[in-house]
Amino acid sequence: MTGKGSATPATYSPSPTSRKGKPPAYKDGDLNWARPDGRGFQQCRPAYFRTGAVNAASGSAYVEIGNTKVIVSVFGPRESKKAMKYSDIGRLNCNVSYTSFSTPVRGQQLDHKEYSSMLHKALEGAIILESFPKTTVDVFALVLESGGSDLPIVISCASLALADAGIMMYDLVASVSVYSLGVNLVIDPISEEESYQDGSLLISYMPSRKEVTQLTVTGEWSTDKINEAMNICLDACGKLGEIMRMCLKEAASVSSEVNLGRPGGRLKGLQGA
Amino acid sequence: MTGLSLGEKLFIQGGIAQDLRTDGRKRLTYRPIYVETGVIPQANGSARVQFGGTDVIASVKAEIGRPNPMQPDKGKVMINVSCSPTAAPIFEGRGDEEVSAELTVTLQRCLLGGKSGAGAGIDPTSLVVVEGKVCWDLYIDGLVISSDGNLLDALGAAIKAALSNTGIPQVQVAADASGEDRPEVDISDEEFLQFDTSGVPVIITLTKVGRHYIVDATGEEESQMSSAVSISINRKGHICGLSKRGGAGLDHSVILDMISVARHVSEQLLNKLDSEISAAEAVQNEL
Amino acid sequence: MALQEREEGLVTPGDVLGKAAEVRAGKGAYEHSGLVYASITGRSLTVSPSAESPDQRPTLEVMGLKAHGAVPEPGSIVIARVTKVMSRMASLDIMCVGFKSVSEKFTGTIRQQDVRATEIDKVDMHLSFRPGDTVRAIVLSLGDARAYYLSTAKNELGVISATSSAGQTKNELSPDLLYFSHLLVKSFILIEHHLDEHFSFESQETQLILFYYCFR
Numbered sequence: 001m002t003g004k005g006s007a008t009p010a011t012y013s014p015s016p017t018s019r020k021g022k023p024p025a026y027k028d029g030d031l032n033w034a035r036p037d038g039r040g041f042q043q044c045r046p047a048y049f050r051t052g053a054v055n056a057a058s059g060s061a062y063v064e065i066g067n068t069k070v071i072v073s074v075f076g077p078r079e080s081k082k083a084m085k086y087s088d089i090g091r092l093n094c095n096v097s098y099t100s101f102s103t104p105v106r107g108q109q110l111d112h113k114e115y116s117s118m119l120h121k122a123l124e125g126a127i128i129l130e131s132f133p134k135t136t137v138d139v140f141a142l143v144l145e146s147g148g149s150d151l152p153i154v155i156s157c158a159s160l161a162l163a164d165a166g167i168m169m170y171d172l173v174a175s176v177s178v179y180s181l182g183v184n185l186v187i188d189p190i191s192e193e194e195s196y197q198d199g200s201l202l203i204s205y206m207p208s209r210k211e212v213t214q215l216t217v218t219g220e221w222s223t224d225k226i227n228e229a230m231n232i233c234l235d236a237c238g239k240l241g242e243i244m245r246m247c248l249k250e251a252a253s254v255s256s257e258v259n260l261g262r263p264g265g266r267l268k269g270l271q272g273a
Numbered sequence: 274m275t276g277l278s279l280g281e282k283l284f285i286q287g288g289i290a291q292d293l294r295t296d297g298r299k300r301l302t303y304r305p306i307y308v309e310t311g312v313i314p315q316a317n318g319s320a321r322v323q324f325g326g327t328d329v330i331a332s333v334k335a336e337i338g339r340p341n342p343m344q345p346d347k348g349k350v351m352i353n354v355s356c357s358p359t360a361a362p363i364f365e366g367r368g369d370e371e372v373s374a375e376l377t378v379t380l381q382r383c384l385l386g387g388k389s390g391a392g393a394g395i396d397p398t399s400l401v402v403v404e405g406k407v408c409w410d411l412y413i414d415g416l417v418i419s420s421d422g423n424l425l426d427a428l429g430a431a432i433k434a435a436l437s438n439t440g441i442p443q444v445q446v447a448a449d450a451s452g453e454d455r456p457e458v459d460i461s462d463e464e465f466l467q468f469d470t471s472g473v474p475v476i477i478t479l480t481k482v483g484r485h486y487i488v489d490a491t492g493e494e495e496s497q498m499s500s501a502v503s504i505s506i507n508r509k510g511h512i513c514g515l516s517k518r519g520g521a522g523l524d525h526s527v528i529l530d531m532i533s534v535a536r537h538v539s540e541q542l543l544n545k546l547d548s549e550i551s552a553a554e555a556v557q558n559e560l
Numbered sequence: 561m562a563l564q565e566r567e568e569g570l571v572t573p574g575d576v577l578g579k580a581a582e583v584r585a586g587k588g589a590y591e592h593s594g595l596v597y598a599s600i601t602g603r604s605l606t607v608s609p610s611a612e613s614p615d616q617r618p619t620l621e622v623m624g625l626k627a628h629g630a631v632p633e634p635g636s637i638v639i640a641r642v643t644k645v646m647s648r649m650a651s652l653d654i655m656c657v658g659f660k661s662v663s664e665k666f667t668g669t670i671r672q673q674d675v676r677a678t679e680i681d682k683v684d685m686h687l688s689f690r691p692g693d694t695v696r697a698i699v700l701s702l703g704d705a706r707a708y709y710l711s712t713a714k715n716e717l718g719v720i721s722a723t724s725s726a727g728q729t730k731n732e733l734s735p736d737l738l739y740f741s742h743l744l745v746k747s748f749i750l751i752e753h754h755l756d757e758h759f760s761f762e763s764q765e766t767q768l769i770l771f772y773y774c775f776r
Binding site: 113114117121124125126170195198199205206209210211212213214215216217218219220221222223226227230234 | 343371374375378382385386500502507510511512513514515516517518519520521522523524525528529532533536
Binding site: 058059076077078079080085086088128131132133134135137163164165166167168169170171172206207208209241244245248249252253255 | 570572573574575576588590592597599600601602624625626627628629631633663664665666667702704705708
């Protein structure tokens with residue numbers, strides 16, 4: 001068995017050409033720099049969405065955008081924890097966590113405590129909380145691989161998972177971020193670009209209702225630039241929303257084929273009788 | 274704030290719609306602002322700011338530290354906010370965690386700028402003593418003593434006042450020691466450097482109640498909000514940070530409109546704050 | 561019936577279904593600033609109004625392909641199992657809401673005054689319920705932070721199956737096991753619906769209800 005092919009070494013030795021090569025560093029004032037992955041400044045990475053990734057959950061979704069991979073499960077609506085105060089309307093409980101292998105260096109992931117509350121804020125405006133009084137819907141997001149733009153991807157993925165769970169929503173929530181690097185605006189940034197950013201803008205948007213559920217800006221922006229960045233983001237959110245809708249419809253048409261026109265097929269027959 | 278009757282709620286909402294709020298203010302008028310500096314002698318700089326019934330303290334402490342190896346030319350600025358149970362009984366124990374964390378994150382976003390340090394209220398490169406080896410770590414702590422709405426703007430103002438009150442001791446690096454890994458530094462007890470605080474932005478929270486938005490909402494008014502947008506704006510009229518609270522969605526044209534209103538209000542607030550801060554400094558120097 | 565249903569395509573949350581001036585929002589849809597939107601993923605159907613209805617707009621509904629688990633709401637009829645009996649109240653686990661079995665745990669309480677409609681102060685909780693009894697009840701209110709408030713103070717509500725202390729399933733009527741025959745008809749309907757909703761045959765309730773049905 002061993003040493004059969006000289007091409008395959010018996011023991012593993014890491015390739016000397018490890019990925020040490022730094023991305024072409026962006027320099028101030030340089031207009032013609034290229035993004036590390038060769039994309040255009042206003043070009044998003046290809047997105048892959050799938051619902052029903054976790055069987056045990058009421059609803060779930062898996063999203064892969066570039067190297068960022070996120071899985072979100074939705075549980076409930078279920079009875080609120082005893083410690084919680086009574087509430088007429090439903091509650092949303094969000095949690096975002098990272099796997100220990102999500103970043104190149106194990107356990108290096110930054111402090112993402114605020115992500116849970118930001119996910120909550122981005123979603124709560126889109127959910128019809130009155131439709132599940134007194135109960136709680138839990139949204140658990142897990143970032144399997146962090147490749148940049150983690151939070152917007154988590155938000156989009158969570159909204160898809162909620163739709164998959166059949167939770168009543170006003171609209172899907174699509175989220176996109178833009179970084180300002182010198183004079184350029186780059187959309188859907190990757191991790192390498194994160195350290196160069198002069199400012200960031202994140203929008204969560206209900207594409208059909210045309211309403212912004214969450215907006216955060218850091219860094220210094222002129223009004224014109226904010227305007228431009230928002231328009232770029234909203235446009236991208238609209239397109240992302242379309243992809244999410246397509247994914248939901250695809251999943252729905254597959255499941256209805258399996259169920260032979262369910263649900264209600266037999267019920268209707270009963271009513272007619 | 275709970276326990277408002279339907280009549281009271283309608284009264285607040287109706288008043289805002291008619292541009293006459295329950296305390297007689299217009300939609301874009303602030304409550305009286307009171308600033309006191311140097312309230313904490315142990316700190317390098319401190320200030321107490323009151324917006325009506327809201328009372329907050331900010332303190333700035335500087336300590337010698339090592340810069341982050343990723344950013345050797347920058348000092349570190351840490352912001353932390355806590356809410357005292359004296360402000361409201363719900364802050365007792367761990368009850369303030371949620372509110373404090375949200376205020377902390379928003380202040381960080383509004384004052385510290387982007388990852389590269391661009392747009393920060395405090396220039397982090399000014400905190401470096403020896404590049405890559407010695408820098409100042411700035412600990413900014415906010416404390417909410419009494420809460421009657423608009424905590425974020427008050428904390429932003431208090432931090433701005435505390436920073437202009439801050440004196441960083443003059444540091445002498447031993448000339449021959451600059452090659453060492455941990456150079457010896459001599460911290461002066463008498464000579465202090467003042468911060469350039471002209472770039473520190475103010476935070477303006479526009480609270481949307483019904484179809485209108487108001488500045489400096491009281492606790493009662495905040496209970497009626499559908500959403501709120503906090504915008505930090507500097508002297509140049511540039512936006513240094515923005516975050517949205519509240520669940521209800523907003524049309525993006527409304528947000529742009531809010532930004533332009535906030536820019537307009539920011540000029541007045543900056544002028545008002547600057548004059549209050551210099552008045553407070555004058556009082557402090559007299560004592 | 562003038563009810564007509566017309567099936568249309570697949571919709572997702574946020575899809576615009578029509579103008580509020582022309583259509584009404586039914587189940588799985590909502591109205592916002594003059595438009596009717598879908599709120600769940602599923603097939604949209606148009607239900608024409610009955611002739612005598614004052615509002616002649618057709619109703620747009622979305623039939624969810626996958627609805628979230630049933631949640632008790634005030635007024636819904638639930639099937640629950642008694643877990644604990646105290647002198648003034650009984651605790652129950654809700655198992656079915658309407659015709660749907662719940663996927664999560666929900667706790668309900670029947671207070672002494674909600675057991676029956678008459679002589680409410682003479683109710684002995686321990687004679688009315690025993691742990692393990694299956695009860696049909698109505699949700700009175702969302703209750704407190706802990707439990708939903710349930711009531712059996714109606715003819716068609718009460719214990720629908722119980723086990724005697726010897727372990728035998730009760731055949732006789734206890735004072736609170738009212739209108740037995742009436743129940744059987746209901747049970748029959750219940751079974752029909754349960755089967756339709758993929759109700760598990762292994763479930764003890766289904767078996768018990770079937771048991772009653774068979775011994776009629």
